[in-house]
Every structure is written in C-alpha cells, then in structure tokens.
Amino acid sequence: MTEQLNKTEQCDASAVFREIDILIRARYPILYLLTYEESRVEKFILDLANSHSKKLFVWTATQGLVQRSGYGNVVANDGAESRLNDPIELLKEIRKEKSPALFLLKDFHPFLDDPHVVRLVRDTASALKNSFKTIAIVSPRLNLPPELEKEVTLIDIPLPSTNELLFLLQSVCATLQKKDPKLVQLTSADIQIMVKAAQGLTLSEAENVFAKAVVRDAVLDQRDIDLVLREKEQIIRKSGILEFFPSQSKMQDVGGLDRLKEWLKIRGKAFTSEAAKFGLPIPKGVLLLGVPGCGKSLTAKAIANYWRMPLLRMDLGRIFSGLVGSSEENMRKAIKVAESIAPAILWIDEIEKGLSGNSNGNSDSGTAARVFGTLLTWMQEKEANVFVVATANSISSLPPELLRRGRFDEIFFTDLPSPTGRKEILSIHLIKRGRRPEKFDLDQLLGVTEEFSGAELEHCIMEALFLSFHERRDLKTEDLLRVAKDTIPLSKVYAEELKKLRAWAITRARFAESQPTQAGNQVTHLEVKGISKKGIAS
Numbered sequence: 001m002t003e004q005l006n007k008t009e010q011c012d013a014s015a016v017f018r019e020i021d022i023l024i025r026a027r028y029p030i031l032y033l034l035t036y037e038e039s040r041v042e043k044f045i046l047d048l049a050n051s052h053s054k055k056l057f058v059w060t061a062t063q064g065l066v067q068r069s070g071y072g073n074v075v076a077n078d079g080a081e082s083r084l085n086d087p088i089e090l091l092k093e094i095r096k097e098k099s100p101a102l103f104l105l106k107d108f109h110p111f112l113d114d115p116h117v118v119r120l121v122r123d124t125a126s127a128l129k130n131s132f133k134t135i136a137i138v139s140p141r142l143n144l145p146p147e148l149e150k151e152v153t154l155i156d157i158p159l160p161s162t163n164e165l166l167f168l169l170q171s172v173c174a175t176l177q178k179k180d181p182k183l184v185q186l187t188s189a190d191i192q193i194m195v196k197a198a199q200g201l202t203l204s205e206a207e208n209v210f211a212k213a214v215v216r217d218a219v220l221d222q223r224d225i226d227l228v229l230r231e232k233e234q235i236i237r238k239s240g241i242l243e244f245f246p247s248q249s250k251m252q253d254v255g256g257l258d259r260l261k262e263w264l265k266i267r268g269k270a271f272t273s274e275a276a277k278f279g280l281p282i283p284k285g286v287l288l289l290g291v292p293g294c295g296k297s298l299t300a301k302a303i304a305n306y307w308r309m310p311l312l313r314m315d316l317g318r319i320f321s322g323l324v325g326s327s328e329e330n331m332r333k334a335i336k337v338a339e340s341i342a343p344a345i346l347w348i349d350e351i352e353k354g355l356s357g358n359s360n361g362n363s364d365s366g367t368a369a370r371v372f373g374t375l376l377t378w379m380q381e382k383e384a385n386v387f388v389v390a391t392a393n394s395i396s397s398l399p400p401e402l403l404r405r406g407r408f409d410e411i412f413f414t415d416l417p418s419p420t421g422r423k424e425i426l427s428i429h430l431i432k433r434g435r436r437p438e439k440f441d442l443d444q445l446l447g448v449t450e451e452f453s454g455a456e457l458e459h460c461i462m463e464a465l466f467l468s469f470h471e472r473r474d475l476k477t478e479d480l481l482r483v484a485k486d487t488i489p490l491s492k493v494y495a496e497e498l499k500k501l502r503a504w505a506i507t508r509a510r511f512a513e514s515q516p517t518q519a520g521n522q523v524t525h526l527e528v529k530g531i532s533k534k535g536i537a538s
Contacts, residue, residue: 023155035138256424282385286410290512297347319331453490
C-alpha cells in the first residue's frame, strides 16, 4: 500500500516538478521557485542531482555554500566553500565550478535589490547557458527586478496535493500502529475527510498537526478532524486580509428557507471524488439577496458547518487601502490565501457596499473597477475548491456582470418568512433560551408577527425575556404578544424597496422558501402586472 501511495504522490507532484526537470535538462540557467517549503524542494532537487549525476550545492546566508550528498548530509571539505556568505563571491564561485551541478539558493532574494548583484546575476546567467549548471532560487515571495525578467524562469510550487497528504497521513498511521494499533482509530472515510481538511497546509504543517492530534489525547481519530481545520486559522490570521470564522451555527438553526436548504444539500455532495468521476463540476457559489434580517449571514455560517469546511470572511473594506496599487494586490493575496486552504467557503457579506464604486471609475481612479474585475475574473475562471457565498440587501448597486450565469450557480431571494417559517424561527430561539415551544401559543403569536423578519422575531423573544426577568417570573405568551404589538417591522419602513426587490426577484432569482408570505404574494402579483404594463426594471 505504501509503495502504491508513493507512486501516486510522485504522479501528483510531477506536474510542476517534471517541468523543473525539463528546464534543467534544457540548460535554463536560473529558476526562481516560489514556495515556503524549502525542505520539500531541496529533497526534490537532490533527487534530480542524483539522477543526472550532478553535484548539489545549497547556499544560505548563515552557512554559506555547502555541498550535499544526501538530505541533511554535508560533503566533507576544507571549509573554503562554507565561507562564501557574500552573494557576489557566491556567484563568482558558481561560475568557477567545472563539474555539472545544481545550486539551491535559499536566502538570495533580498540581495536582488542590490544593482551590483543584479548585474552579476545577468552575467552569470549568460555564462551558464552553455554549461551543465543551474541556479534555483527558492523564496516565499517574489522579488524580481525588471532587469532579470528575461533571464529568470519563474515557477510557482503548489501546495501538497490530496494524494501527497494522503501518503503522509498513511505514513503517520503506519508508524503509530507499529507502536500500538490502538493509537489509530480512523476508518477509510475518516481518513478521506481528514486529508480534505488538511488541504492548504504544507507537508510540515500537516505533519505537525497530525502529531499534535496524537499527543493531545493519545489517539488519532475522527475528533481530530476539527483540530486540523482549526490549524488553518493560523494561515488566515497571518494574511491580515481574510477573517477566519469558527462557525458554530448549524443548518438546524436556520428557520424556514426550505428550498435553499434542499439546494445546499444537493450541492454539498458535489465536492466528493465520486462526483468528479461522475462528471460534475466543482460548485462555484451562491448569491443570497433579500430582506435584511432574514437569515442570509446565518446561512453562510451554517453552510461551512454543514459541509465541514473552513469559513473565510472577506471584508472588502480591508481590501481597499490608501496606497496606489495595494488594493489590487490585496485582492490577489486574499484570493491566493483562500485557494491555498481549499476546500473552503469564502463569505463576502453585503457585497453591494464593497463594490458600490465600481461603476464610477472617476471617483477612485478606477481602483474599485480594477478590484471588481479581478474578483469577477477569478469567480468565472477559478478551479480551486472555493465556494463563494455572497450576501446583498440591495440590487440597485449590484452590477449586471456579477449576476450573470457562470459567477454563481444560483441566486436565491430570501423574503420575509412564511407562517411556517416564522413558527420554526420562534421555536428555534425559544429552545436556545431554554424554553419549550409547545408551552407557548405560537399560532396566536403568528397573527401579530406578520411580515416580521427572523431578526425581529428573535428581538421579540429577547425583549420579552427582559420583561419577564424584570417582573421576576417566567416567560409567557402574553409577554411575546405585548412586545410584538409594540414592534414596528422593517417591512413597513422598507416597503417601497421591498416591493422593488420582490419584483426583481420573481423573474431573476429563486425564492429560498417554498411558502411566500400572504402579503408577499399580493405584492408580487401587483408587481408582475406593473412589469407587464409599465416595464419596471431593476
């Protein structure tokens, strides 16, 4: 089994690593490898050196140039090479080397700001073209001056694939089982889920979190899947742009929205390997548009818990900053971070506010338009397993490019809850506060909460609890009725905008609940007639 997984690992890693092998054999002089995983790259470069009968030299700013005979093994020498800490002396030594060799430079990228080093790199690149020597600069960030763009080949090393992580987990399990078979209590399904949870981690990070899982409770089992997911929070926090949400919300906490729930249940199965073999594409995302306080944000949180994926919140306010060009770079960075920990849910809350300036490029020198274009292109072309959940309260600021098919799998309209939905929401919040719903006359309460949003129903329960606590008695139906009668719902203040939303949604979106409110039906029929007579547009 181990041998078979090893072959699979090599097959998955070969997409990029085979390209490096080809470039070395084609005598490309300088490669720039973008990655945090120095150890992973060094092992591969060592294998290449051995397979091509070349020497391998590794350079760091602290140890200088050292020849490797194996991973971590240093070839004995007189110490002359190890003193080459200066980058200029290093490049001169590389040109002097007569034997076929590979040079892995680990801390070289900061020196590319020095014009003398840049000039010598260009001269060295020219000298190496007719030799059997190749320089590989490995760095976590790109620092390439324009003078070297034509001399250096840039290669982005991807994070470990599913099969590489599977191979690592199988190796960890095999080691643990040799010590004690009871240390591993994972089924085949658990292993697949844990590997999926570990995607986005480096091999070193994955190995550390697997070890942490064992040390924590002396066993590797299904409970450790959540620990692996929490490890991804560190990656998000370091980015400074995206926010990690450890969602505790469950789909059972969402009242009503039965059609949306059913759609999510069907879409959730499309993330499996069986779905890919069946020919299903990776789901792109969903846009939740509708009345404020009707469960859009709660649903976004619940999806992550339901599908057992990390939830990332993109605050578009953080994307935009005062430095010219930094907003576009922030968006690209946010996208890269989201893709690095895929599969994941990317939640863009109130997207219309963040993109409200994209149609007027003159107000911000076109920054919003460029950022918006970057986001749109990624949503259309993305291959990473990142499911986008965008919420919006208004359609007036949403550009038509965002709404066309291909960016989202579906657009759902979350209207005010139906009587059935309101009863379900009231029950959910009563249970959360330690009350039994059957002890309350919810049918009577439905009569005075018509056109209430979910947030307003929760508000009624909270206010009634304050009232009953103040009077030193338990909550009663009368308390809920009293608060509800004193509450003016947003649907009355928001009436005109709500009519426009419903009129827009009836021909452009799917209703998230199968039972629209009675008032909602009346308004919708009026709007349909209005559209046919007056040509009302969004």
